[in-house]
Amino acid sequence: MQAKYAAPDGQHTFPRLMMHHAVVRPQAPAMREKDLGIWQTWSWAEVAERVRALACGLAELGFRRGDNLAIVGDNRPHLYMMMTAAQCLGGVPVPLYQDAVAEEMLFVLQDAGVRFIAVEDQEQVDKMLEIKAQVPMLEHIIYDDPRGMRHYNQPFLHDMHAVMEMGRIHDRNHPDFLDHEIERGHFDDVSVMLYTSGTTGKPKGVCQTHAAFIAAARGGVEVDRMNAEGDILSYLPMAWVGDHLFSFAQAMVAGFTINCPESGDTVMTDLREIGPTYYFAPPRVFESLLTSVMIRMEDAGKLKYKMFHHFMDVAKRCGADILDGKAVSGGDRFQYWLGNLLVYGPLRNVLGMSRVKVAYTAGAAIGPDLFKFYRSIGINLKQFYGQTETCAYVCLQPDGKIKFDSVGPAAPGVQLKIADNGEVLVKGPMLLKEYYKRPEDTAGACDAEGWFLTGDAGFLDEDGHLKIIDRAKDVGKLSNGAMFAPNYIENKLKFFQHIKEAVCFGSEREMVTAFINIDVGAVGNWAERRGIAYSGYTDLAAKSEVYELIKSCLEEVNAALASDAMMADSQVHRFLILHKELDPDDDELTRTRKVRRNFVSEKYKVLIDALYDGKASQFIETEVKFEDGRRGKVSADLRIDDVKTFPIARKAA
Structure with missing residues (x-):
């Protein structure tokens, strides 16, 4: 469905991008994971070696081109590596929401015809065992964390490290096998299948190609000038399109470091320790962070309480303008400088955002008041706009051109149009290839001229910035x-x-x-x-x-x-x-x-x-x-x- 695309440098699939980084920056940190309170680091060379081992291990187990590999768990380096391993063989990773109950996962596993599944730990293994009888195609379950698995002796259960060892032996015996498989990979191959959230019915498998996600990732990297020196905290569900864009696709394109927290309960602590340069979260997270700040202020002493609210008034008045480099009076600039010393700087530190160069929010509309709050305290928060079907890439807000009530102009390579009924229509290289096994839905996703129907109602202002009103069906x-x-x-x-x-x-x-x-x-x-x-x-x-x-x-x-x-x-x-x-x-x-x-x-x-x-x-x-x-x-x-x-x-x- 999307326009044909080939990278000029030949790095037009994710396995090729990974191998490229392993050659040009072999010792640079690619992934980190906090385990038992200690950060473990893998270089690009080490990641490439493990991906190679996992891919060859999958092949030894019978994984073939076109197979779907389900992935379930919190953000873990080995699960991200599993994604690339499946892609090396021409397979398709299918991440599922890790907090879903077994019954919810059942539909996706059946719909996608999953033969192989990689899971994080015993909890996810137990979910799979609960429904395995209803997924006749499921042949192999591979787990990352062996804790609690000692007495599980089913022959279809495999320790991920044992699969790696099996793969290393396979690689020694067939040294040209994997390189040949990677060479066979094409930019128009499906690189991932992400299921829609199912707000109006059963979830649909959205098939996105290497070309689509690489185009989206390169557009974002270009707009925000990202490079290999950056860090991101990867903590949102791997099944969410936003995580796949930022923590996988953009990391593969730019070469920055993916950091996985120890658990969902330690995200704020780990965020402060890593001090990421790049951060993203849906509005719900930014709302929760603001709530926690306000609760702390309610408990503060009178002097601290008054100082906080005084400087927040200053920030509301001029903070966003200072961030955008606009003209501000000398008095306000001095007051803001003082506020930064006493309030904004410590607040950014508490939030773990002292080093953040750009923060993004998406997944739902964010209220202008909430958006303005973060920008006013010096956090370069931006909105981006997109859907699972567009690789979460339609609009981006360039520095210095931020509007609180818009999601910005069209991203590089994207065309925007408003239909007569107010629906937002888009074209570009980031559009889905198809809905999995749903030709009627695929045909209905675009109009006769090839414009994708987003289902959102909005309008373009005089500067070409898109303003989203609501879901078209809800207006x-x-x-x-x-x-x-x-x-x-x-x-x-x-x-x-x-x-x-x-x-x-x-x-x-x-x-x-x-x-x-x-x-x-x-x-x-x-x-x-x-x-x-x-x-x-x-x-x-x-x-x-x-x-x-x-x-x-x-x-x-x-x-x-x-x-x-x-x-x-x-x-x-x-x-x-x-x-x-x-x-x-x-x-x-x-x-x-x-x-x-x-x-x-x-x-x-x-x-x-x-x-x-x-x-x-x-x-x-x-x-x-x-x-x-x-x-x-x-x-x-x-x-x-x-x-x-x-x-x-x-x-x-």
């Missing part, structure tokens, strides 16, 4: 004809540290209403300082004091919306605080933490009806799924409150 109209874009409102709400998730309703209705998930850490801290006792999330969410706190946040957003000509009619009139957190395990969120709106609307229909029927409360009982697979029920009588709205500031004709 509707209120009953009075005014536009309703729920994501726009939700992002404004989630800027508040006390609100973790928000889901707004209003399409074809006379007013907007909202479900709120409180942030139990932030609200719990707030409650404890006021002597409000609570027994857990459900109890805390029902407190009248918490309702008043959340209502004040909603009213602040309503006041801002009232002066927004496009969204003034979308002020929230009524809300409730859900009795449980929306959870991927309950199918309410995708694994990338996007709300599955249709599912939530159906599951909580009784609550939506109560919001619009004028009720003051509504009882609900909800089934929940625990981590061990057990199911239970949680019930509550939810209070429903009205919210103050503000007169709309209409512009004079």
